Amino acid sequence: MTTATYRARRTQGRAITRRRRVAGLVMLIGAGAVALGIAGVAGVGPLGDAVRQITLPLRHEDIIRQQAADKNVDAALIAAVIYEESKFRDQTSQAGARGLMQITPQTADYIAAKSGGVAFEQGDLASPQINIAYGAWYLDYLQQKYEGRDLAAVAAYNAGEGRVDEWVTEAGGLTLFNESHIAFPETRAYVNGVLDHREDYRKHYDDELGY
Secondary structure, three states: OOHHHHHHHHHHHHHHHHHHHHHHHHHHHHHHHHHHHHHHHHOOHHHHHHHHHHHOOOOOHHHHHHHHHHHOOOHHHHHHHHHHHHOOOOOEOOOOOEOOOOEOHHHHHHHHHHHOOOOOOHHHHHOHHHHHHHHHHHHHHHHHHOOOOHHHHHHHHHHOHHHHHHHHHHHOOHHHOOHHHOOOHHHHHHHHHHHHHHHHHHHHOOOOOOO
């Protein structure tokens, strides 16, 4: 074997060893990532909590619990409406809906008049306490109006009472009203999102929401 051939084979052997080490490291990292991913999906440990706060955030749970008890509304339903409306971010829509529960000025004035909020000002909707209190009041009002049927109440929160009243009439009454009678695709998607996320909040935040 010539010196040149020996050096070539030695270099080739080192390259193969390096590739094997890199492949082993990649497999190790991949296995760790899978394990971490499983922990995140399962909600196990700090990583699971961190992932959950990104995919299913919850804030102001003390206010939600207090308003749920005060207004006799499911705390998980309030949290799910907030998630669907604003993802727990204080914001104002192009239509002027404000705050965590995206309450329009007209609806806020109506709630203030009905609930005795004589000192209410539109700027108060930026306060999580007032915004959640008004949103919870409105959910309670809608649930009572539609006889405890969450499908109709949540649809009305999104599309308005007038639209839902029309759909209920076309359906032949509340007892016959179902998702197929919701004429707006965006409202159907909204209702499905709220009701699905309500179950998620019950499952993953039972302690925080007081279950």
